[in-house]
Amino acid sequence: GDSVTQTEGLVTLTEGLPVMLNCTYQTIYSNPFLFWYVHYLNESPRLLLKSSTDNKRTEHQGFHATLHKSSSSFHLQKSSAQLSDSALYYCALSDPHQGGRALIFGTGTTVSVSP
Amino acid sequence: EAAVTQSPRNKVTVTGGNVTLSCRQTNSHNYMYWYRQDTGHGLRLIHYSYGAGNLQIGDVPDGYKATRTTQEDFFLLLELASPSQTSLYFCASSGGPSGNTLYFGEGSRLIVV
Numbered sequence A: 001g002d003s004v005t006q007t008e009g010l011v012t013l014t015e016g017l018p019v020m021l022n023c024t025y026q027t028i029y030s031n032p033f034l035f036w037y038v039h040y041l042n043e044s045p046r047l048l049l050k051s052s053t054d055n056k057r058t059e060h061q062g063f064h065a066t067l068h069k070s071s072s073s074f075h076l077q078k079s080s081a082q083l084s085d086s087a088l089y090y091c092a093l094s095d096p097h098q099g100g101r102a103l104i105f106g107t108g109t110t111v112s113v114s115p
Numbered sequence B: 001e002a003a004v005t006q007s008p009r010n011k012v013t014v015t016g017g018n019v020t021l022s023c024r025q026t027n028s029h030n031y032m033y034w035y036r037q038d039t040g041h042g043l044r045l046i047h048y049s050y051g052a053g054n055l056q057i058g059d060v061p062d063g064y065k066a067t068r069t070t071q072e073d074f075f076l077l078l079e080l081a082s083p084s085q086t087s088l089y090f091c092a093s094s095g096g097p098s099g100n101t102l103y104f105g106e107g108s109r110l111i112v113v
Helices: A096-101
Strands: A003-005 A010-014 A019-021 A024-026 A033-039 A046-051 A057-060 A063-066 A076-078 A087-094 A109-114 B004-007 B010-013 B019-025 B031-038 B042-049 B065-068 B073-078 B087-094 B108-112
Touching (some): A003 A087, A010 A019, A046 A057, B004 B087, B010 B019, B019 B087, B019 B108, B031 B073, B042 B065, B073 B087
Parallel strands (some): B010 B108
Antiparallel strands (some): A033 A046, A057 A063, A087 A109, B004 B019, B019 B073, B031 B042, B087 B108
């Protein structure tokens, strides 16, 4: 079945350094939607960005990701981490063939940014 | 702004106890979902619904029942709570399947002692 893999459970870094969170996926469908959701402590998870277009860079709030169907990847990047980026990040996959089943989430990556 | 409201926000119950988590959305969305969030497992789908009276089974349904009474209201029922059900539960709604954004509630933290 479909799956999403996030290899890092925890990423710790210093403010100002670049960050990249890995996301790879498996699906039999050729046109999936890929998402990044962010969950700040004591808030509701919310959409950060999404894409279904191959090789097109998607940006929001300083983060960017590019869907690469050839490698089944949708890595999240930011050039300079801020303290406020500390949060739990989920990569997710939507497969139209699953109907209203909604998203398949990865296990999440916690980002901790220190001064 | 989409709105999904959950209650209670915090709940402690004993093993074998009966718990109902409530979710109301005012987005006029047809799709609603219950997830549980656990460290190392991420967000896992328990049950979901396409509309009032509809119920679909998710990935981790054991020990949970759900009911969708109206388009707005979706309930998660734990009739014999167990410590393994200690978790943070999120309700979400969506205007449609694939490609649509999920709007999450604030979460309900359940502790089963």
